Amino acid sequence: MAVNYDPALIGRVFETTDPVPVTAEMIAKFTEAIGETNPLHTDPEAARRGPYGSLTAPPSFAVTFRNGQHFFQHVPRFGKQGFDAGKDVEFVAPIHPGDSITLSSHVKEIYEKTGRTGSMVFVIVRSTLKNQNGEVVAHVDHRFMNRT
């Protein structure tokens, strides 16, 4: 049995979050939590002289933004059970204090594969993070595995 789904699902944005304002305090808390010491992310003066002209969040800050509250209702499911099979994050542009970040999510890909433990269907949901200027700052690909 081939994996069956509506091809129109692919690429259609199903949810966009409200903008989340980014503050210097949020970045400071994040850098402290992960032990970040790079002055581009911790020292406004040093960052001002750096390549981005002001303080920026560490790249992994991108994964702190929550998906919309209906996100999981829109993740296609196959078979009887599944689990979160990981995330790929592509950092596109730095996030600065003062930015407002929105997430838009769509199903990027659905594919089937076989392995030691049987057949699986993978669903990739991409959340694209944009700032207040509509510039993409990151893509987060959520990988969900379903047992078939």
Next chain:
Amino acid sequence: MSTILDLHSHSEASEDSRAPLEAYLNWLKLRRAERPVDGIVLTEHRQFNGSADYRALEDRFGIMVLKASEVETDYGHVLVFGVTDEMTRRFDFANVRLPAQEVIDEVARMGGIAVPCHPGRPNVGLCEHYTRKPALENVIAVEVLNGGSRKGEDERSEELVRTHGYGAIGGSDSHLVSLIGLCATRFDADIRTIDDLVRELKTGAYEPVDFRPRRKPVHHAVAVEVK
């Protein structure tokens, strides 16, 4: 002159690998004494990129890069060497239930060779399918050494080869940079192209080779007195 090739590897073009080709080649260059492979074959899952050109990287690192594919069939996973446009038109490589016998016969008719890989692996290997279905015809070789095998899987593959008289190849099945070249195949002949490889797999002399480090045995327990 002989040639040693890792016949089974996945770069970041496969959805479950994060290994850039450049990093594979750099790793092999740095570890030539431990893993003396002359080249690798990229066998990306369920796809074939006919237009990819790796000559610049080959020249830079002095390591050959050939292209093949790993497809999924009703008898498990199969490496297809010598992929042509005719093959990709004939078979949907993304289909995880390709008919294995048709793949073997049609690939051979179109000038390539299909080699079942990791046959000792549960669910996706020949051995398990042979317990329920008739043996495939026209199989020339199978992969008996696989760098991703778990305990007992390569041994089942060896038994399969003994029973059916198949030829035997080896490949790392690497999805991570550090695993490239751990298992490979030594050919008696000089291989420079995918056509050379297909010809030698069909009619030449070759054997799997294992470069995996062996753990040193512990001969004596040592008691340490703590004061």
